[in-house]
Amino acid sequence: MRILFLGDIVGEPGRKAVIGRISSLKRELEVDFIIANGENSAAGRGITPKISIQLLRSGIAVLTTGDHIWDQKEIVEYLPTEPRLLRPLNYEEGTPGQGSVVLETAKGKVAVINAQGRTFMNPPLENPFTRVEDEVARLREEEDVKVVFVDFHAETTSESIAMGHHLDGKVSAVVGTHTHVQTADEKILPKGTAHLTDAGMCGPDHSILGRNVESVVWRFKTGMPTRFPVAKGQVRLCGVVVDVDEETGMARSIERYNELLDLGQ
Amino acid sequence: MRILFLGDIVGEPGRKAVIGRISSLKRELEVDFIIANGENSAAGRGITPKISIQLLRSGIAVLTTGDHIWDQKEIVEYLPTEPRLLRPLNYEEGTPGQGSVVLETAKGKVAVINAQGRTFMNPPLENPFTRVEDEVARLREEEDVKVVFVDFHAETTSESIAMGHHLDGKVSAVVGTHTHVQTADEKILPKGTAHLTDAGMCGPDHSILGRNVESVVWRFKTGMPTRFPVAKGQVRLCGVVVDVDEETGMARSIERYNELLDLGQ
Amino acid sequence: MRILFLGDIVGEPGRKAVIGRISSLKRELEVDFIIANGENSAAGRGITPKISIQLLRSGIAVLTTGDHIWDQKEIVEYLPTEPRLLRPLNYEEGTPGQGSVVLETAKGKVAVINAQGRTFMNPPLENPFTRVEDEVARLREEEDVKVVFVDFHAETTSESIAMGHHLDGKVSAVVGTHTHVQTADEKILPKGTAHLTDAGMCGPDHSILGRNVESVVWRFKTGMPTRFPVAKGQVRLCGVVVDVDEETGMARSIERYNELLDLGQ
Amino acid sequence: MRILFLGDIVGEPGRKAVIGRISSLKRELEVDFIIANGENSAAGRGITPKISIQLLRSGIAVLTTGDHIWDQKEIVEYLPTEPRLLRPLNYEEGTPGQGSVVLETAKGKVAVINAQGRTFMNPPLENPFTRVEDEVARLREEEDVKVVFVDFHAETTSESIAMGHHLDGKVSAVVGTHTHVQTADEKILPKGTAHLTDAGMCGPDHSILGRNVESVVWRFKTGMPTRFPVAKGQVRLCGVVVDVDEETGMARSIERYNELLDLGQ
Ligand SMILES: [Fe+2]
Ligand SMILES: [Fe+2]
Ligand SMILES: [Fe+2]
Numbered sequence A, B, C, D: 001m002r003i004l005f006l007g008d009i010v011g012e013p014g015r016k017a018v019i020g021r022i023s024s025l026k027r028e029l030e031v032d033f034i035i036a037n038g039e040n041s042a043a044g045r046g047i048t049p050k051i052s053i054q055l056l057r058s059g060i061a062v063l064t065t066g067d068h069i070w071d072q073k074e075i076v077e078y079l080p081t082e083p084r085l086l087r088p089l090n091y092e093e094g095t096p097g098q099g100s101v102v103l104e105t106a107k108g109k110v111a112v113i114n115a116q117g118r119t120f121m122n123p124p125l126e127n128p129f130t131r132v133e134d135e136v137a138r139l140r141e142e143e144d145v146k147v148v149f150v151d152f153h154a155e156t157t158s159e160s161i162a163m164g165h166h167l168d169g170k171v172s173a174v175v176g177t178h179t180h181v182q183t184a185d186e187k188i189l190p191k192g193t194a195h196l197t198d199a200g201m202c203g204p205d206h207s208i209l210g211r212n213v214e215s216v217v218w219r220f221k222t223g224m225p226t227r228f229p230v231a232k233g234q235v236r237l238c239g240v241v242v243d244v245d246e247e248t249g250m251a252r253s254i255e256r257y258n259e260l261l262d263l264g265q
């Protein structure tokens, strides 16, 4: 089974580009299942129910998120109604929404888990290493699922890579999000889990993490606050394609996907 | 002029691999000038005078560093004696050592600047955006140098990319270090400056930032302290090659370099 | 000369209480000069021109601030017009406003300096230790001022106490703000400078740093965002009275001021 | 029942002063039970088995700790053998040692709980708000204990005060440690729990958090590393006395204790 994962979709430019490209992309990359991180899809801050519906209708099977999950207030009530929109798993029990989902596909069950790191991340959450490990064990036992994809939303490379090794041999893939910059370290770890430190983002190419260049530079230079509008212009889509052996749940290959869309698209 | 920059050299495995490969690499990549970040070359923590001498003798023209600069005590006295070993520029005036150097080459002068970011970095330093900008202006005026290479040692992708845009059109290249993971976002910015968010590291491939996998995973899982020995096994070299137009100082091309060395090497 | 310093004024409750009590307080405490930190006076977030005018009219000679200085947009244009409203000194040159002021009083000149710490503080600013030291030297030389009061806005006790010792013998008093909790460690340092790690706040007593108790507790418990309205009920005023020898500029005494106002006030 | 809590004991000066003063202090303050935070008792870094034994023999009933718990390696094996030496409760299950203890006294059972905050604290631990709440419920039910004292080791005033309110009416007292500076905000919260944001430390008075003044100031000024030896000279003891109604478990009074010992002591 071939899974496409797309990194953080940023604002309207990111959304439009993903929705416009997704059908042809599915065909060209010959993927069976598409996951995308939508934590910045609403003007760069969070996700609304409406946008969640649009993205899921366009062909994305599961939406993951991260530290921006609560940015749009309506999402608190919406999360429990849409099992295909995930929030980080490692919140306390009782938090609205869920951190994992199992879906049936033509090629068997697929589980998606979303968790958030703790180094330089806000708010402080529960231990993602033990929580994800327990959830994987539960899913394998209760749901008898082999294919497990983990979006680990983390700031530092060390925490992201540590999660990969921690889950090596236990899940199909661990892919990082949150830094909005794709890393070039894709590999199959020794026990068969595919890993990429960060998938990158789907958003304006001439930008700083999807935001207007001048605003962010000015902020760093002066220390004074300013607005950070979503940038304009050509969109770059970033993600990763993982080919998983449905029998073992281990990865056969991992390839980065990184495309600068034509202005016409 | 073609410049090769190698990311953070980690421990003995990194050092040996770089020293063993550097001559052939210079030939194969047809580079004129080699810079490397050496902040982790002494057992992962800092750099010693002896190691600095070894690396500079092997063919590296300039060594940059970062937050680990002071890890080895002897370096405080050594820094002022070796202009080709840099510490971050944005320390207060009066700090031992220097943050930039200008060298003569067969193809003209080359300036190298080393600066450190402030987001999630320790210790807190002075504003790298204004300091580097001032230093570039000074070098261009006083030294009449066109080719300027900046190693910006930073934790977050936003600060690293912001520095690239901040210096766009003013320097030849801005390349990040510190995260030890190579990013896949190399590009020539609109005004001619080459940029890569992080060059990656030169160190053991089966590792977490060059350190032993089990130790780091255990630390994240338990929160308890442990030693983090430099890992063993095959070494991966990471860096970037920038081709600079000596007349304008602007970049003609930027290509990532990423090589897993054979065990025999 | 006796100087009263009042800690962070929080919201309308803090403002009203300070304005209502200030005349009687001046008499009772027999103070010659009143300074207050106003960074949270506008609904807990920043300060407006209007509030600045009200507070200065009520009898406060100088208003200091801190990391919340830019929360209200209008303040950017207003700062340069009101020399008695300070922002942290250790911003880059060219930043609107000023970090120090010298005023004439019946008992001679008084200088007030406002600086911001860097540990766990945002945004990252320039070195407050060297900047304040330089400013003190400049004020003593150019303005021939003996009495110098420093509000050091900092998160950690270590940075706050270090600043006190750093300036010991060079200024009359170093008093911390920002944590909103008064510390009990007032003392005259060996060379004559009065020091208190934090002055505390002027705001609702049944609160968490001036904010509604239930909101803040819920945030810590759940990790989910919420609004943090300014709390209601009885107000506590916190600050410190320093008696300075005008001849030497050194402190004769330092006493904490801490008063829970009656509901009627 | 009157309980004396002493803040972080720092190094040999702190240890000697506490041990030398404890008997007379117990008499003078008429306390029935003494708790002390020992996380810095071994040369400022952690605690050894030997020091733990000395302090417990001197008359301290329970030793709490914090983020420095693991600084001395031998403590990992020792912790499970000494139930009166606590580590923060909110580590994952399976961590050596325990975060609470119940002791029998002439006036009935006393429970002590030790937890660690998460804001600006390392390592990241599990939610102290839910963990402590659960532990209090367990202790009340399983152990039928009324008197419960909580040492909450935290950096920020907001987290410390939030914990006080969170446990108000559920425990006898919540006292903060870690900042090494005593706060002046002692109070009985509305439902009967005594609270003090930070108890302060037991260590050298002319110091920065117990460390040598010049070293710490130099570090802040230069950003360069140095050793931070424990300071010398007169010792100040800081803590708090809480009078608890054994029937209800609620506090009758809370008074700060703060004494500068004579040099002869
Ligand atoms: Fe994101
Ligand atoms: Fe994020
Ligand atoms: Fe490094």
Ligand SMILES: [Fe+2]
Pocket (backbone or CB within 6 Å): B039, B066, B067, B068, B153, B177, B178, B179
């Ligand atoms: Fe580094």
Ligand SMILES: [Fe+2]
Pocket (backbone or CB within 6 Å): C008, C039, C040, C066, C178, C179, C180
């Ligand atoms: Fe404040």
Ligand SMILES: [Fe+2]
Pocket (backbone or CB within 6 Å): C039, C066, C067, C068, C153, C177, C178
């Ligand atoms: Fe503040």
Ligand SMILES: [Fe+2]
Pocket (backbone or CB within 6 Å): D008, D039, D040, D066, D178, D179, D180
């Ligand atoms: Fe401590």
Ligand SMILES: [Fe+2]
Pocket (backbone or CB within 6 Å): D039, D066, D067, D068, D153, D177, D178, D179
């Ligand atoms: Fe501590």
